[in-house]
Amino acid sequence: RKEVEQDPGPFNVPEGATVAFNCTYSNSASQSFFWYRQDCRKEPKLLMSVYSSGNEDGRFTAQLNRASQYISLLIRDSKLSDSATYLCVVPPTSGTYKYIFGTGTRLKVLA
Amino acid sequence: NAGVTQTPKFQVLKTGQSMTLQCAQDMNHEYMSWYRQDPGMGLRLIHYSVGAGITDQGEVPNGYNVSRSTTEDFPLRLLSAAPSQTSVYFCASTPGASQPQHFGDGTRLSIL
Numbered sequence: 001r002k003e004v005e006q007d008p009g010p011f012n013v014p015e016g017a018t019v020a021f022n023c024t025y026s027n028s029a030s031q032s033f034f035w036y037r038q039d040c041r042k043e044p045k046l047l048m049s050v051y052s053s054g055n056e057d058g059r060f061t062a063q064l065n066r067a068s069q070y071i072s073l074l075i076r077d078s079k080l081s082d083s084a085t086y087l088c089v090v091p092p093t094s095g096t097y098k099y100i101f102g103t104g105t106r107l108k109v110l111a
Numbered sequence: 112n113a114g115v116t117q118t119p120k121f122q123v124l125k126t127g128q129s130m131t132l133q134c135a136q137d138m139n140h141e142y143m144s145w146y147r148q149d150p151g152m153g154l155r156l157i158h159y160s161v162g163a164g165i166t167d168q169g170e171v172p173n174g175y176n177v178s179r180s181t182t183e184d185f186p187l188r189l190l191s192a193a194p195s196q197t198s199v200y201f202c203a204s205t206p207g208a209s210q211p212q213h214f215g216d217g218t219r220l221s222i223l
Contacts, residue, residue, distance in 0.1 A: 031209075032209060034211050041148075041199055041217075041219075042216065042217065043201055043214040043215060043216045043217050044154070044201075044214050045214070046211045046212075046213070049211055087153075089211075091208065091209045091210070091211075092208045092209065096208075097142070097159055097161065097167070097208055098156065098169075098170075099144075099156070099212060101153040101154045102153060103151070103152065103153040104153070
């Protein structure tokens, strides 16, 4: 099993739709997680941090399911500007310095 | 607040040339990293530093050197450029190993 797995997509959704992505992780010791968005070949930018069961920021909601070892990102009322690649990132656990990056899920919001 | 600054933004090299990619951060972060990103692949760690004077290898260190003489700067040196090093390079910093990383806007490097 890969350390972090994401569906590469693309997810093509109309403006205003609700869309959700999942990210599965293999290390049960992981305590926190990050969602980044990355526009085409630009730098990743932090979208949300998830430290407990979940987090909400406006139209974006992240949820953590420790039993099944996955994190989800829900985007409500999609905007054209939400079109990007969304990266799931697992920070290092104790004694290591390796951030585990998913390969990302591409979202295209269509007019 | 500039955050993480990378220079140059674009560079074309010939095989065998050497060069240094610059990275500077003004957030007083202890941890800094260099990644490369190739099409269809995730970010891969080249080298990292947990403080001034301390560096270590990531998963793809061959062909690259780093040093960390100050908290602010973490340059990446390509010793003898090869076409396989054509990539987008990102520098990142974080205040702690479990905290989110802040990325520079990248250096797009082509080796001919």
